[in-house]
Amino acid sequence: MTDSDAAAADASDDSEAASGGDHEADGGGTDGGSGDAPGLPADLGAVRGALVDWYEADHRDFxxxxxxxxxxxxxxxxxxxxxxxxxxxxxxxxxxxxxxxxxxxxxxxxxxxxxxxxxxxxxxxxxxxxxxxxxxxxxxxxxxxxxxxxxxxxxxxxxxxxxxxxxxxxxxDNGDAVVDTNVKRVLYRAFAEIHNADDPDYETVANALMPAGESRIWNNAIMELGGVACGKKPRCDEASCPWREWCHAYQTGDFTAPDVPTQPSFEGSRRQFRGRIVRLLGEHDEMDLDTLGHRIRVDYTPDGEHGREWLRGLLSDLADDGLVKIEEEDTQIIARLQ
DNA sequence: CTCCCGCAGT
DNA sequence: ACTGCGGGAG
CATH class of the missing domain: 1.10.340.30 (Hypothetical protein; domain 2)
Structure with a gap:
């Protein structure tokens, strides 16, 4: 979609803007805009309408x-x-x-x-x-x-x-505004007040932004925005972001986003071996300790560092999680999914 | 390597 | 408030 529109350009607040969507804005006056959410644009109706229209015009069809x-x-x-x-x-x-x-x-x-x-x-x-x-x-x-x-x-x-x-x-169609990492990123970039807050209250802002009673379309739309136009790598023009004229990041070029805690590396992690155990037990119904050990890691040696004791620990945690059952038959130890 | 529409247990 | 939890795709 061609968009164009140089954007930032006019920060003018005129607008009724794009659209003509069928959603009439907020029921007049009640929330007069930024009553409980300082930092949101005054013309909330236009902001809302632009996003909903953008979503309805084209979105991924899951x-x-x-x-x-x-x-x-x-x-x-x-x-x-x-x-x-x-x-x-x-x-x-x-x-x-x-x-x-x-x-x-x-x-x-x-x-x-x-x-x-x-x-x-x-x-x-x-x-x-x-x-x-x-x-x-x-x-x-x-x-x-x-x-x-x-x-x-x-x-x-x-x-x-x-x-x-x-x-x-x-x-x-009965929810409040969803707040996930995508929505947080959108709000953080779009609205300076969020961006500059020490401890941003995403929930309050997200709910102030959502047109009351339209959670189905709204949450779909704002998450689509976060997924398609405002991902880690922003695609404002390519995706014809409907908020460019109001967006703090678009106007300043500062597209930083809230920090998301990075996961420890997966390779070699205990999670990786838990996953392998569950996968094997899903395929084999039941397995004994050493067979399982050799199948989840090549360097498994019953008495080595990554041996029976290590494997028993993993299985014990999986059992505590209710995913695996450990059975002791004679001297044999057998594991199966629970 | 990072990213991807969080949650439960503590 | 902090920690653990899978694995494929880019």
Whole structure:
């Protein structure tokens, strides 16, 4: 899309701007703009409309954006928490094919769900456990019907503030503004007040920005912005960012973003070996200690530094996490998914 | 190497 | 407030 428009240029506040979207701005006057969110542009209606129009004009067509089923949405959110969306698509489709409803998932063996998770390289196997557990909660505590408010959704295992608002928004159009690392980056760059704050209150600003009662379209739109136009490497013009005329970063050229804690390297980490163990146990049902050890690392020697004692430690933690069961038969030690 | 739509346990 | 948790892709 050609955009052009030199941008920064006029910082003038005229505007009703682009759009003509169908969303009429905020219900007049009530929030008069920046009442509880100093630092937001005065013409909030234009800012909101520009983003929503931009999203509606063109956005990535992920399959979970075509459903309003809370369970399907939840599965997509949990999978997306740290896996690239393009990789989530096939896993999401396979998962729902295998367990189409919360009743199906709740009735499944956890070991099968964990094995699926590992087999689809979705990482963080605890999330499979959480999802299985959450399905059980929906069945037993809500009679199979998802709660519809963020507060209630947060009671589900593995569902925190972000996921609760995402599900409430995308399934029920009933959420508050989502705040994840993408949204934080957008807000930090766009609005100087956030950028300059010692301890930015993202939640308050995000909610002040969101048009009340339109969480579904809004949260989709602002996350799309963070993913497509305002990623770590900004693509303002290429993506025709709708906020260029208001954006502090675009006008100053300062595209710094909030620090995201960097993970310790994965290669050689204990997480890597946990992952290998779970993957192997998903393929072999049960394995004895030394066979498992030799299969997860070439330098495994029963009595060496990375030997039985080391492996017992990993398995013990996996057992504490409820992912693995350790059985002692005679002198043999056998592990299987739990 | 970094990045990717967080959360639970402590 | 801090820590641990997978693994593919760029």
């Amino acid at each position: 399959p979970w954006r075509r459903t309003e089923d809370a369970y399907e949405i939840l599965v997509s959110e949990v999978m997306s928490q740290q896996t690239q969306l393009d990789r989530v698509v096939p896993a999401w489709e396979d998962f729902l094919d295998e367990w189409p409803t919360t009743a199906d998932l709740a009735a499944a063996d956890r070991a099968d769900v964990v094995a699926f998770w590992s087999d689809h390289s979705l990482g963080y196997n605890n999330r499979a456990k959480y999802l299985h557990e959450a399905a059980g909660q929906v069945e037993s505590e809500y009679g199979g019907a998802f709660p519809e408010t963020p507060d209630e959704l947060q009671e589900l295992m593995g569902v925190g503030p972000y996921t609760a608002n995402a599900v409430a928004s995308f399934a029920f």
